[in-house]
Amino acid sequence: MEATFLLTLLITFLASFIGYELISKIPQTLHTPLMSGSNAISGITLIAAILIYPEVRESQILQIIVLIAISFATLNIVGGFSVTGRILEMFKKND
Amino acid sequence: MIEIILLISAVLFIFALKLFGRPSTAHRANLFAMLAMALAVFSAFNFDFSKYDSAFYITIVISGLLGVLISKRVQMTQMPELVGLFNGFGGGASGAIAYVELSNSSLPFNDYFVAIFSMVIGMFTFSGSLVAVMKLRGKLNNFSSKFANIFSVFLPVIIFIPAVLEMDNFVIEFIILVALITGIIRVAVIGGADMPVVIAFLNSLSGIAAMSAGFIVNSIILIVAGALVGASGIILTLLMCAAMNRTLLDVLKGGFGNTTINNEYEKDPISTSPEDVAIQLSYAESVVIVPGYGMAVAQAQAAVKELTNTLKDKNIEVKFAIHPVAGRMPGHMNVLLAEVDIDYEDMFTLEDINSDFSSTDVVLVLGANDVVNPLARTDEDSPIYGMPILDVDLARQVIVIKRSMSPGYAGIANPLFINDNAKMLFTDAKEGLENIIKSFELV
Numbered sequence: 001m002e003a004t005f006l007l008t009l010l011i012t013f014l015a016s017f018i019g020y021e022l023i024s025k026i027p028q029t030l031h032t033p034l035m036s037g038s039n040a041i042s043g044i045t046l047i048a049a050i051l052i053y054p055e056v057r058e059s060q061i062l063q064i065i066v067l068i069a070i071s072f073a074t075l076n077i078v079g080g081f082s083v084t085g086r087i088l089e090m091f092k093k094n095d
Numbered sequence: 096m097i098e099i100i101l102l103i104s105a106v107l108f109i110f111a112l113k114l115f116g117r118p119s120t121a122h123r124a125n126l127f128a129m130l131a132m133a134l135a136v137f138s139a140f141n142f143d144f145s146k147y148d149s150a151f152y153i154t155i156v157i158s159g160l161l162g163v164l165i166s167k168r169v170q171m172t173q174m175p176e177l178v179g180l181f182n183g184f185g186g187g188a189s190g191a192i193a194y195v196e197l198s199n200s201s202l203p204f205n206d207y208f209v210a211i212f213s214m215v216i217g218m219f220t221f222s223g224s225l226v227a228v229m230k231l232r233g234k235l236n237n238f239s240s241k242f243a244n245i246f247s248v249f250l251p252v253i254i255f256i257p258a259v260l261e262m263d264n265f266v267i268e269f270i271i272l273v274a275l276i277t278g279i280i281r282v283a284v285i286g287g288a289d290m291p292v293v294i295a296f297l298n299s300l301s302g303i304a305a306m307s308a309g310f311i312v313n314s315i316i317l318i319v320a321g322a323l324v325g326a327s328g329i330i331l332t333l334l335m336c337a338a339m340n341r342t343l344l345d346v347l348k349g350g351f352g353n354t355t356i357n358n359e360y361e362k363d364p365i366s367t368s369p370e371d372v373a374i375q376l377s378y379a380e381s382v383v384i385v386p387g388y389g390m391a392v393a394q395a396q397a398a399v400k401e402l403t404n405t406l407k408d409k410n411i412e413v414k415f416a417i418h419p420v421a422g423r424m425p426g427h428m429n430v431l432l433a434e435v436d437i438d439y440e441d442m443f444t445l446e447d448i449n450s451d452f453s454s455t456d457v458v459l460v461l462g463a464n465d466v467v468n469p470l471a472r473t474d475e476d477s478p479i480y481g482m483p484i485l486d487v488d489l490a491r492q493v494i495v496i497k498r499s500m501s502p503g504y505a506g507i508a509n510p511l512f513i514n515d516n517a518k519m520l521f522t523d524a525k526e527g528l529e530n531i532i533k534s535f536e537l538v
Binding site: 062 | 118121129132136139146165167178195205305308320322323326425439442
């Protein structure tokens with residue numbers, strides 16, 4: 001997915017706007033799961049690590065740094081979703 | 096093909112955020128977000144899995160397993176630490192990627208600045224989150240805000256050090272160091288009760304770091320998801336600040352409550368016993384429980400549930416009044432109460448319950464202090480003046496379960512404790528509740 005810089009900026013703005021609009025109505029009860037869920041989503045930076053990993057073959061140090069980034073991001077994603085699931089399970093059972 | 100997968104992923108992320116808005120749909124939101132994430136990550140491989148060596152796959156598998164293990168093991172009361180920790184990992188990952196891009200490829204001029212930005216935000220989030228985790232675990236005391244502010248003033252000078260020392264090759268590493276130190280110092284000066292703001296703010300920053308990483312590697316899905324997280328984090332941050340009537344800058348400046356003002360009391364509070372509380376509760380028709388950080392520290396949720404059941408069996412109405420910044424992260428009290436199966440329909444926000452207090456028979460304050468301090472309404476010189484509080488002092492009877500008369504986070508006396516309609520039960524929240532429940536059996 002490639003786009004011109006301006007178009008990308010427009011998408012950024014729209015995404016922020018949608019995020020802001022959707023979340024402003026969220027009840028206080030769900031603040032923690034929302035935070036931990038969006039926290040897990042921020043681990044999406046894993047994609048960047050996957051994209052650049054093949055490019056850093058020549059340098060072992062950079063390769064290790066990318067692997068650290070991959071480890072951190074994976075922990076963030078998997079751990080984050082798993083813990084959000086646990087929290088939401090508690091809200092589900094008294095439905 | 097990849098484009099279509101990415102489009103579906105972006106739409107799923109947006110729907111997930113929408114579903115997060117209601118308790119009945121929130122668990123589906125998590126599944127949507129997981130699916131969106133899986134699609135996005137899958138598409139990053141571009142159907143070419145052979146480009147990656149075993150070190151890559153092993154790292155992913157081990158980290159994933161570790162993530163599951165940590166999240167299953169942790170207790171609900173440790174949730175703020177865990178969210179902070181994962182947050183730091185996300186920020187650190189973005190920061191590390193930006194660093195690799197800066198040192199590896201010849202970035203175009205635009206991207207160069209975006210990469211610096213992503214690296215600084217990511218590293219700041221990383222070190223700041225780790226400090227926040229240590230603070231939440233009580234391993235770190237408040238740092239002098241004076242030193243931190245001096246550091247901030249000299250920051251513009253500090254960043255020219257490499258130029259002066261002619262270490263041109265290490266400019267980027269130096270920037271990382273400064274970002275890490277700034278993160279440590281900034282969060283170190285902020286006190287425990289401001290943690291809901293800090294956690295939400297760092298959450299937002301980790302989204303912004305991911306978003307800017309998306310600009311460097313040209314990934315629209317990364318930009319969209321990062322922006323969604325950044326925006327939702329900002330909302331929570333601003334909500335938390337509004338709930339304390341303070342600005343984000345004021346919170347980040349730190350040092351709140353360090354100046355001890357007047358915390359002497361004109362008279363002694365009326366102290367009570369578990370038996371008296373039980374009698375008073377059994378004659379009440381309506382009871383409102385106000386949980387605070389003290390409930391989390393004492394792990395008193397199960398006792399709260401038991402007392403609630405006892406009261407409900409006697410046809411006494413029980414409600415929970417939850418201040419937005421009660422606890423150490425947004426929604427902290429709600430999660431702890433949900434853990435013991437208390438219905439979220441019984442949990443009320445400040446706006447929804449404040450008009451009810453004047454017709455409430457008994458209010459039970461459980462380890463909360465500043466959020467029920469009436470000085471916020473009356474004393475213009477008080478540091479908490481103007482902060483929205485729960486008006487528990489308007490109830491017929493207030494019972495405060497608290498270990499001592501020590502001031503709360505704001506460092507000020509709470510005249511509620513010596514109010515004519517207030518009684519103090521000096522004990523830890525869990526023990527106090529258990530004794531009240533025991534006394535009920537005798538009543």
